[in-house]
Amino acid sequence: MLGLMQDWPLLCHRIIDHAAKFHGSRRVVSRSVEGPIVETNYAAIRARALKVAQRLEKDGIRLGDRVATMAWNTARHLEAWYGILGIGAVYHTVNPRLFAEQIVWIVNHAEDRMMMVDLTFVRLLESIADKLPSIERYVVLTDSAHMPQTRLRNAVAYEEWIGEVDGDFAWKQFDENTAAGMCYTSGTTGNPKGVLYSHRSNVLHAFMAALPDCKGLSSRDVVMPVVPLFHANGWSLAFSTPLVGASMVMPGAKMDGASIYEMLNTYKVTFTAAVPTVWLMLLQDLEKTGQKLPYLKRVVIGGSACPRAMTKTFQDVYGVEVIHAWGMTEMSPLGSLCTMKPEYAQLSGEAKLDIQQKQGHPPFGVDMKITDDHGKELPWDGKTFGRLKVRGPAVARSYYKVADDPVFEEDGWFDTGDVATIDPYGYMQITDRSKDVIKSGGEWISSIDLENLAVGHPKVAEAAVIGVSHPKWAERPLLVVVLKKGESATKEELIDFMRGKVAKWWLPDDVVFVDEIPHTATGKIQKLALRQRFRDYRWPTAEAAE
Numbered sequence: 001m002l003g004l005m006q007d008w009p010l011l012c013h014r015i016i017d018h019a020a021k022f023h024g025s026r027r028v029v030s031r032s033v034e035g036p037i038v039e040t041n042y043a044a045i046r047a048r049a050l051k052v053a054q055r056l057e058k059d060g061i062r063l064g065d066r067v068a069t070m071a072w073n074t075a076r077h078l079e080a081w082y083g084i085l086g087i088g089a090v091y092h093t094v095n096p097r098l099f100a101e102q103i104v105w106i107v108n109h110a111e112d113r114m115m116m117v118d119l120t121f122v123r124l125l126e127s128i129a130d131k132l133p134s135i136e137r138y139v140v141l142t143d144s145a146h147m148p149q150t151r152l153r154n155a156v157a158y159e160e161w162i163g164e165v166d167g168d169f170a171w172k173q174f175d176e177n178t179a180a181g182m183c184y185t186s187g188t189t190g191n192p193k194g195v196l197y198s199h200r201s202n203v204l205h206a207f208m209a210a211l212p213d214c215k216g217l218s219s220r221d222v223v224m225p226v227v228p229l230f231h232a233n234g235w236s237l238a239f240s241t242p243l244v245g246a247s248m249v250m251p252g253a254k255m256d257g258a259s260i261y262e263m264l265n266t267y268k269v270t271f272t273a274a275v276p277t278v279w280l281m282l283l284q285d286l287e288k289t290g291q292k293l294p295y296l297k298r299v300v301i302g303g304s305a306c307p308r309a310m311t312k313t314f315q316d317v318y319g320v321e322v323i324h325a326w327g328m329t330e331m332s333p334l335g336s337l338c339t340m341k342p343e344y345a346q347l348s349g350e351a352k353l354d355i356q357q358k359q360g361h362p363p364f365g366v367d368m369k370i371t372d373d374h375g376k377e378l379p380w381d382g383k384t385f386g387r388l389k390v391r392g393p394a395v396a397r398s399y400y401k402v403a404d405d406p407v408f409e410e411d412g413w414f415d416t417g418d419v420a421t422i423d424p425y426g427y428m429q430i431t432d433r434s435k436d437v438i439k440s441g442g443e444w445i446s447s448i449d450l451e452n453l454a455v456g457h458p459k460v461a462e463a464a465v466i467g468v469s470h471p472k473w474a475e476r477p478l479l480v481v482v483l484k485k486g487e488s489a490t491k492e493e494l495i496d497f498m499r500g501k502v503a504k505w506w507l508p509d510d511v512v513f514v515d516e517i518p519h520t521a522t523g524k525i526q527k528l529a530l531r532q533r534f535r536d537y538r539w540p541t542a543e544a545a546e
């Protein structure tokens with residue numbers, strides 16, 4: 001027997017309909033790419049998104065067509081997303097920080113028909129446009145006054161383009177499993193892989209993301225998505241924020257500490273989210289200026305491990321609660337968040353920080369387990385680590401145009417490629433990427449644990465640990481360090497600092513000081529490049545590890 005409830009497909013544009021109808025005048029502020037800070041609201045965003053939809057249709061864009069965006073976080077980018085998905089086309093966020101050849105590869109693989117682009121990236125695209133035959137038209141996200149001379153195919157200024165329609169248009173209706181968005185993972189090895197979100201997965205994920213033990217969003221919040229919309233589905237903020245009717249503050253192209261601070265403070269932002277690198281810049285800036293964060297209540301930090309010192313500074317110096325989070329492009333992207341269950345809620349000081357080093361527990365909608373290499377489930381004792389596997393309605397089941405990738409296992413689990421522990425209360429902690437874990441004498445050493453320890457040293461700006469082959473132990477950890485400006489340190493000093501905090505056999509056998517550590521386009525340490533750089537490295541003595 002079927003239930004007797006209404007058939008109400010979970011379509012993403014219903015979110016902006018809801019925001020426009022019940023929170024229509026809620027402020028959405030953007031630092032525009034042209035410069036000035038501009039204000040709008042959900043009612044206006046919906047009205048303009050409808051124009052985008054109508055105009056796309058006039059240009060022949062149809063159900064299932066991919067429309068790329070290469071843009072910063074602004075209200076225009078947001079309304080473009082809703083306009084594209086509102087006719088059943090697919091927003092495809094392209095990360096402008098990728099190498100040009102990767103962008104070419106991704107756009108061709110996705111066969112994007114149109115590209116919406118910020119002024120910042122017009123020159124970049126001009127340099128590769130010859131290699132992007134599928135793109136029929138470039139819409140530059142600006143008005144005619146700021147429109148540059150460009151040889152991009154059929155280029156038009158966005159305001160002029162949507163000005164050609166009246167907005168008297170209705171969203172298209174279709175199955176909730178229809179594709180809505182697309183994002184490629186950066187693919188540190190091999191080619192990037194396309195993840196294709198559906199309307200249903202995005203809507204379910206947005207509900208999940210807003211929950212109290214996730215981002216805990218409400219209409220009383222002022223949310224600033226600092227994480228770009230082109231990173232991992234914008235961490236759902238383009239959906240979960242209007243879903244609850246919270247106000248939105250978009251930082252545009254300026255991500256430096258002072259600019260972020262200006263937006264946080266002027267618009268009384270209560271909630272924000274980004275990778276650790278962004279917060280490092282902000283905290284360094286605040287330390288210099290002595291400014292405080294009186295309005296900010298919560299910050300979600302993820303994408304890579306949040307250093308303990310960062311959590312401590314946010315909480316103890318600025319009174320901002322840190323929510324450490326883990327996720328992946330393949331998971332829409334949220335997987336787990338470190339909010340306090342009753343078992344841990346009474347903790348404070350260092351004991352609380354110990355828990356906050358973990359990536360947290362999954363919300364409803366994400367199932368999780370750890371296994372050994374043969375697929376056997378491992379215990380949740382907080383110590384045993386194994387391959388982290390997940391499943392759920394917002395987890396990918398396949399990559400775009402890739403048949404049978406082994407990470408999608410036959411029994412429906414997705415092998416994340418991360419290595420993790422799970423504690424008795426269900427808190428997961430990432431110890432490594434499976435390809436970065438250091439295998440020493442048959443045992444595993446977590447490079448992330450060692451990196452976290454090393455960056456806790458007051459002279460260390462950034463640290464990476466890689467496994468380097470060793471005649472006796474197969475691999476041993478090598479610590480690569482960037483010191484803070486003007487500091488000097490000895491190898492012994494750093495190793496001594498780590499001594500006693502991890503098992504003796506985990507201690508790095510050597511330390512090398514470098515000026516810079518390579519990063520991926522999403523700000524993560526590029527272990528592969530580091531490993532290549534130290535390919536010919538020789539341990540000071542072959543007995544170093546003994």
Ligand code: ADP
Nearest residue numbers: 185186232302303304305325326327328329522
């Ligand atoms: P990309 O691989 O394109 O940079 P993703 O956002 O999909 O983008 O990367 C997901 C990976 O990032 C995870 O599999 C994990 O290795 C890492 N990651 C994400 N959040 C954290 C975190 N809080 N701590 C440690 N690693 C993290």
